[in-house]
Amino acid sequence: MRAVRYHEHGGPDVLTVEDVDRPTPADDELLVAVRAAAVNPVDTYFREGSYPPGDLPWIPGSDFAGEVAAVGDEVEEFAPGDRVFGTALGNDRPGTCAEYVAAPTDRVARLPNGVGFDEGAAVALVGVTAWRALVDHADLEPGERCLVHGGSGGVGHVAVQLGAAVGARVTTTARETYHDRIDALGADDVLDYARDDLADAVRDAGAPDVVLDHRLDDYLQFDADVAAQGGRVVGIGNQDAAAGFEDVPAARSKELTLTLMSMFNTPDVAAVLERLARLVADGAIAPEIADSYALDAVDEAHRAVLEESFCGKLVVEP
Numbered sequence: 001m002r003a004v005r006y007h008e009h010g011g012p013d014v015l016t017v018e019d020v021d022r023p024t025p026a027d028d029e030l031l032v033a034v035r036a037a038a039v040n041p042v043d044t045y046f047r048e049g050s051y052p053p054g055d056l057p058w059i060p061g062s063d064f065a066g067e068v069a070a071v072g073d074e075v076e077e078f079a080p081g082d083r084v085f086g087t088a089l090g091n092d093r094p095g096t097c098a099e100y101v102a103a104p105t106d107r108v109a110r111l112p113n114g115v116g117f118d119e120g121a122a123v124a125l126v127g128v129t130a131w132r133a134l135v136d137h138a139d140l141e142p143g144e145r146c147l148v149h150g151g152s153g154g155v156g157h158v159a160v161q162l163g164a165a166v167g168a169r170v171t172t173t174a175r176e177t178y179h180d181r182i183d184a185l186g187a188d189d190v191l192d193y194a195r196d197d198l199a200d201a202v203r204d205a206g207a208p209d210v211v212l213d214h215r216l217d218d219y220l221q222f223d224a225d226v227a228a229q230g231g232r233v234v235g236i237g238n239q240d241a242a243a244g245f246e247d248v249p250a251a252r253s254k255e256l257t258l259t260l261m262s263m264f265n266t267p268d269v270a271a272v273l274e275r276l277a278r279l280v281a282d283g284a285i286a287p288e289i290a291d292s293y294a295l296d297a298v299d300e301a302h303r304a305v306l307e308e309s310f311c312g313k314l315v316v317e318p
Helices: 042-047 117-137 152-166 176-182 198-205 216-226 250-254 269-281 297-307
Strands: 002-005 016-019 029-039 064-071 081-088 100-104 107-110 145-150 169-174 189-192 210-213 230-233 257-260 289-293 313-316
Touching: 002 269, 002 297, 016 297, 029 081, 029 117, 029 152, 029 297, 042 145, 042 297, 064 100, 064 117, 081 117, 081 289, 117 152, 117 210, 117 230, 117 269, 117 289, 117 297, 117 313, 145 152, 152 210, 169 176, 169 198, 176 189, 189 198, 198 216, 210 216, 216 250, 289 297, 297 313
Parallel strands: 145 169, 145 210, 169 189, 210 230, 230 257, 289 313
Antiparallel strands: 002 016, 029 064, 029 100, 029 313, 064 081, 081 107
């Protein structure tokens, strides 16, 4: 099969397309013919060595959607031909930028008819991340106010929709270019993150009970300043920046809590994927596809995911 691999850590130029053996599924795994994968910032961190994955050479990619080609001896809940999607690969096992991938059943769910493979791949990692943050950690409730930083991003644009689906009132930040689109996704207030009075604008919209922050190094003090009394901040990304949060005066006076998370620690990925699948099938969540790439252009996607401005996700179609 054809697969993208890197033999050393470095920039996007270390990615090459090679012919490699098709994986054989273990007893608890599926072999999936990949129809779509997705590119996430975390894939670039693995590639460059900030968070080294398994032994090199390595196939990048966390998300996938496709059709089951074969099942392991112990698998009973899936059969060849099933439409599926999944995530949480590319870290402790080879990833998804390939024509086939082997995936354990606890990281896979059925993809409903009518939901495109590109949509399944696009929503997987970011959807589980948003769910883990807002539902599992923050326990976001109907009627609460939620602030999502970066509402045009991969996690952000799904978090906006998930917050709206929960029944929360959602404030988000984004470039003005994307305001109309994010408003259509269900945000109640969309604010330009570059405005000088952003903190006042967030408070005017309603002090958030929950904050989802993927740039703690830039916004942790801001989060403490704007959050409601007893607010819950959930942080992803650079978690070193969170050191000393308990000593921030606003955090103490408001009795705020800060939870640091990683999607890869989700205890039951498949269960979350199943619920996301229902929300996508029902139209409550609509993953945005900003651009699609062939396997031999994955290096371009790795550059674009960090350097270019777009709304939604980048997808690879082998």
